[in-house]
Amino acid sequence: MLDQTPKKVVEREALRINPAKTCQPIGAMYASLGIHGCLPHSHGSQGCCAYHRSHLTRHYKEPVMAATSSFTEGAAVFGGGANLRQAVNNIFHVYNPDIIAVHTTCLSETIGDDIPSLVNQARDDGLIPAGKLVIHTNPSYEGSHVTGFSNMCRSMVSYLTESSGEKKNQLNVLPGFVEPSDMREIKRILRKIGAPAVVFPDTSDVLDAPQTGKFNMYPKGGVTLAAMKTTGDSQKTLALGAFASEDAAKMLQTKAEVPYEVLDLPIGLAATDRFIEALVELTGNEPPASITDDRGRLLDMMLDYQQYLYGKKVAIAGDPDHVIAMTEFMVSMGMIPTYVITGTPGKKFTLKIKAILRDVNPKAKVKAAADFFELHQWIKNEPVDLLISNTYGKYIARAEDVPFVRFGFPILDRTGHSYFPTVGYVGGMRLVEKITGVLLDRKDRDDPDETFELVM
Amino acid sequence: MTQKATTTLKNEALVDEIVTMYPPKVARKRRKHMVPVAPGTEQKIEANARSVPGIITQRGCCYAGCKGVVLGPIVDMVHIVHGPVGCSFYAWGTRRNQGRARKGGQNFLEYCFSTDMQPDNIIFGGEKKLRKAITEAYEIFKPKAISLHATCPAGLIGDDVVGVGREMSEKLGIPVIGFACEGYKGVSQSAGHHLANNGLFERVVGRDDVETDKFSINMLGEYNIGGDSWEIERIFEKCGIHIVSTFSGNGSFAEMAKSHNAKLNIVQCYRSINYMAEMMEEKFGIPWLKVNVIGLKATSKSLRKIGEYFEDAKLSARIEEVIAEEEAAAEKEIAPIRERLEGKTAMLFTGGSRAHHYQSLFKDLGMKTVVAGEEFAHRDDYEGRKVIPTIKIDADSRNITELKVEPDPKRYNPPKTGEEISRLKEDGLLSEYEGMLPDMMDNTILVDDITHLEQEMMIASYKPDIVCSGIKDKYIFEKMGIPSKQLHNYDYSGPFAGYHGAANFARDIDMRVNNPAWKMIQAPWQKRPMIKAEMMVETEKEILA
């Protein structure tokens, strides 16, 4: 496995090997699926759309509907305006969504297609039925799939948010680039605390839809356009995860003067505490006993199994908001994050991780815009006890025989992530279960008969 | 949803009904891509034409056909994708083309290489970064050869991967082969196959002269999805037929360089590799023969054809022995499964050839194919090679170069005399493919570049027992309550080729079609009338509030 990877690290400037990120539009497509009645549309050649649909499907094992402008060479040279007009007309005629969310691809970005004026023209020409909407975002080459997600969230605000001039007794919550299960759990927590909120985007009941024997092109989930409209009247916006959610929150402030606060993704005990505290402060409601009990159960698990976790060296790779929260969680259990990377570029990431690790492991290798190849080389030089990453880490885990927990996006080879959350106290419990599971399986595998333990 | 057809319609009525759902211009266009099959009549299908924007096609791009399909499976080359990171990322390990390193050789299938273009590379040009990336790859891995693949934005800004390849070949002393396979070229993956064939033919085939056995062949258009190539190799070896090189499943640069020494090319996926077969015949004199190694009867028929070509009594006798033994063993496994599948129906939506090939295998299982379609086939895949002279070359095909091929002064070495080859061609053994249409039955539909709407309506009308397709639509069918099998990457399983493969496939289809869980879609309370309760309790909503 990965036999060609040498131990010696050489500085690379141009060659990306085994990336720990992918491109913006897939994130934009994912965010669009969190709008009720929406058909995402990929404006470019049809390959990008095919790839993005395929990859989301591999992760969710669910239908991922999206259309494409199907550029050919002519469109690449002369612009894709005609293709977009045809697409809009055909989509409304045949598939009848409430809203089309267009994202450009690298190609149409390079060409410089001006989507808003193309859409306006299409509306003037009667191609967009009354009451139907077309919104858009322009991903670029910068950043990663997380940036694309963030950009689509911002576009949702810039197109759909309205202010009636009257404040409503509600919050906006941007959950970040997380699973449908996580969005569902965040909504459950909000309900428990009694915090009325618009959560957007919301892919629960879209990408975790039940088997009913009936295919629904627009499943029941997703933030509704009516709810999106009211986000301008909310009291405050909580943006979970700076990389995925801050831009949209900022846009809400600019556009509708809704103040915002950025929190870490509520993954792990302390980050969830901060989320709950923020809700308590905003609503004045004390958390119900059931939430405090969940917290206590998570803490109980962390302590019950501390002897297997304490001092273990961990490599963490993934999307910045996820990795930041996870690193803090690892530290809170006495584990030692040793290599922490994200494929997404961003100084903020390294600063934040370094701050978390200042007292625990100041020598940790921390890098943004890194890749799995480099992480593997580090591990070859100095092994770790645990690797946490998306599915692509499995190559390294096998090559170096490292216990491995799948976490983040994408997970292509296991089930559960879209159904069971990793956010909140309950999600934390699931993570502890997974982590102790792989560590103890390893111990059971490696222990000689005489020290093989029955009780652990 | 917009669909109307929920009752079963006859094929022609169904097609006519489907197109009423489209705007008139689209209706006219799509009608030509759907053929209600009427056996015994001459029917024509429109193919290899642009997809309609917004229609929800399953197609991918030229780059996917070049890097993803043809080049990617070659294990001992570093394949660098020149573009933003995504194009390369999605083609990393997702197709299930398996491969292993040759003794002492390298295997890069677990790796993904990209120039990860950034905004300044787009603004100022990316060739410099590409050169640097090639140098870095060379220094780290010392590969025998490197391929370069252009993506849409790289092509649009004018980066010349072919030129950079030639320049770096000289500099590094290894072949660095550029493929200008920008995604916008052509109308589907098909253009990429053609480009890939051209590049391999010009830069790889014919490099290494060696002696080969009497019965040595190349296997063209076989990609070792789920281990298919290894099963085919097993059968051929058992017959005494030796494979020089496979294009390109578990492929090797070194072996491809020797492929011009083979005595016959056999073609499995005609769509993706027919170019190579024809160019090798023109340049080296190697004839080609269409086979189908999917299905018991089809595999046996293909082996016999190869025997017929070599005209060697001993080989033919051995082939008959192998067929008898292998068919009997496979049949033993399949027979009890057939009892459970007999009479059931399938729909096949695949890339360029499998919707044809797998009809044979389904026939072996006693199942009927009611709708079959390809994403990126051409008319000859459907109607047979006889229509090639009538296919119009449009602007989208013209941008893919047809290589001018001349007999190689040193290496043109036909394994048979000109007369023998002409006779075998006249007999329809060599250089012939009759396409999928002649094998389709009454009241079925042949469809090209199927759209989501068409899938929904055809399924509603035919109510098939299984739909075979790819990852993008698999879960759509399953949400409809219909089992689905991926025939692009085979889901988790395979091989499905040859005799062992046929038995594997039978088990796989049985598992899906007859899975007891499908009968549990309705909850007990959805199946009976409302019950008069004895207790009065609040609903969930009231309890939660």
Ligand code: SF4
């Ligand atoms: S061109 Fe851009 S959007 Fe399309 S797959 Fe490649 S990286 Fe992603």
Ligand code: SF4
């Ligand atoms: S950018 Fe072009 S080459 Fe890349 S996936 Fe999209 S269509 Fe294909």
